[in-house]
């Protein structure tokens with residue numbers, strides 16, 4: 001009986017502060033993915049649900065207490081950053097889409113916290129006896145700083161700002177439209193060479209998109225559930241140009257949200 005009790009004790013060592021922080025960072029990520037589906041997308045999104053489930057499984061594996069498990073958390077968190085670098089940087093550079101900016105800020109902070117604490121927890125688990133796995137002195141300050149940075153960034157992003165060109169909804173409604181369907185079906189938009197082009201950018205999605213034509217130096221944000229205006233002078237020479245959504249188009253492979261802008265004579 002004594003052997004069994006001893007065995008049980010040795011398996012169920014208390015989780016270190018670093019390990020608990022790693023689990024906490026996964027919980028923050030899971031809550032954020034749920035928040036996005038409930039409040040921003042308004043429905044279950046397969047990709048986001050998958051992310052949440054994977055985060056949940058990894059958090060569970062770490063909670064079991066295996067020594068190597070926090071490394072798995074660190075790997076998942078750093079993968080979340082590296083694997084989504086392009087949309088991540090885009091959203092972080094566009095605080096005018098406040099909701100998405102806030103979500104990306106929180107996800108980035110939780111991923112940074114999870115990567116750092118997961119890696120250190122693993123090292124500690126192998127080097128330090130279970131009873132002496134104390135929290136590093138800087139941990140509290142590190143977490144407080146990340147939280148304060150998040151809150152500050154979101155507060156600044158939430159300050160209302162002047163939008164570029166003001167145009168009445170009636171006028172906007174009359175303009176030729178670029179729709180989300182155009183983006184998914186390689187839609188064709190036609191404008192007249194040398195003339196001022198005014199397009200209604202119709203974003204019926206909850207998430208933000210953008211209208212970008214590199215050759216014409218046109219870059220217009222399309223906040224969620226909003227009609228925006230693209231105003232530019234079409235080039236004198238007729239031709240075909242690629243328009244695309246910056247966060248959801250991969251220039252290297254040419255896949256994602258895109259269409260063709262035809263400049264007609």
Ligand SMILES: [Cu+2]
Nearest residue numbers: 209245248257
């Ligand atoms: Cu998009």
